[in-house]
Amino acid sequence: MDDNPTLDLRAELSEFLRTRRARLQPQDVGLPSAGRHRRVPGLRREELAQLAGVSVAYYTRLEQGNGRNVSSEVLDAIARALQLTDAEHAHLVQLARPTQTRRKAPAPRRQQVRPALRHLLDSMEGVPAYIGGARSDILAWNRMAAALFGDWGKMPPAERNWARLTFLNPDYRELFRNWESKASDMVSYLRLYAGRNPEDPELSALVGELSVKSEQFRKLWATHDVKEKGHGVKRMRHPLVGELTLSYETLHLPDDDGQFLSVYHAEPGSDSAQALRLLASWGTDAIRAGSEAP
Incomplete structure (x- = not known):
């Protein structure tokens, strides 16, 4: 095991978006149901992209973990389309834009109680x-x-x-x-x-x-x-x-x-x-x- 293991933010972003999309059904977001023959659970990528007002290619890149240069407006639109809670919305932003939302981690130190x-x-x-x-x-x-x-x-x-x-x-x-x-x-x-x-x-x-x-x-x-x-x-x-x-x-x-x-x-x-x-x-x-x- 790595002496300093860390979480892979690209993988975290990818899996978070995929699992949020999988929990929604077309009828949950006002889209017609495609019947019993859907090949994937939940919404398809193209359906989510349509709801968020972005291209399928753009959303696909984001779900593959490439959140580089994604705007706050796009993340807000995707959060609305996925019906994210406030905590989930904040989590999405933290995963997609880590350099803007998180300060450099301080050196580990003992937690003190005042x-x-x-x-x-x-x-x-x-x-x-x-x-x-x-x-x-x-x-x-x-x-x-x-x-x-x-x-x-x-x-x-x-x-x-x-x-x-x-x-x-x-x-x-x-x-x-x-x-x-x-x-x-x-x-x-x-x-x-x-x-x-x-x-x-x-x-x-x-x-x-x-x-x-x-x-x-x-x-x-x-x-x-x-x-x-x-x-x-x-x-x-x-x-x-x-x-x-x-x-x-x-x-x-x-x-x-x-x-x-x-x-x-x-x-x-x-x-x-x-x-x-x-x-x-x-x-x-x-x-x-x-x-x-x-």
Whole structure:
């Protein structure tokens, strides 16, 4: 393996466009259906080019990975034709025009959590919260996060990563009731990060490791789906307090190298809120407060 592996942006652009085109049917975009005898899944290249208002030859070159000199207007038109989400649209631009959308990658350095953020985590009693960073590394957490997700402080630093935990740690498959949704989201976040940071050697090593060790990861990585971290609901089955339905919010920290704060909370008065209170009581003495990875 290359000592400094990186993602091939031409291949990434090609596969991203191909998979986005394959998921659309003619009737989805107002074109007549050609019946049962279509030779390729989804839209044909000529149909997509027609919708975007570009020549078939131009679009073909782009789908072959040649995004050189493509204009923002053309990319916008293709994004509309492919019905891309905002995250997918941004990902397309990053793949097609990397020199315009991405600054030169800084030299690798240890991810730091500001003391003020650590104090904020410690003050958030009763709700699980943690700070995540590049590649969804887990950088800092509070006592409730340790009680809910497990004591990350007892893990080797390299294992404090949501992708590794999701695909390689069987305890997390049991914790998340809808593990498939969690796994899909995790890969989609990692894909988005990859488009922004294709020269990150730690990312390449992580993707390589997970591809070797997890068939589910390989299949999801091949879909080229991308998604931004946001908010939602997770259903969990905790070994001590049982069923939990928790909402989560992801707050991005723009001044901290792509770090984000994730907070989980229960609906007031619900069984899940009661379960969190029980978990907090149990965890006070059994789980030490989370700390920044050494």
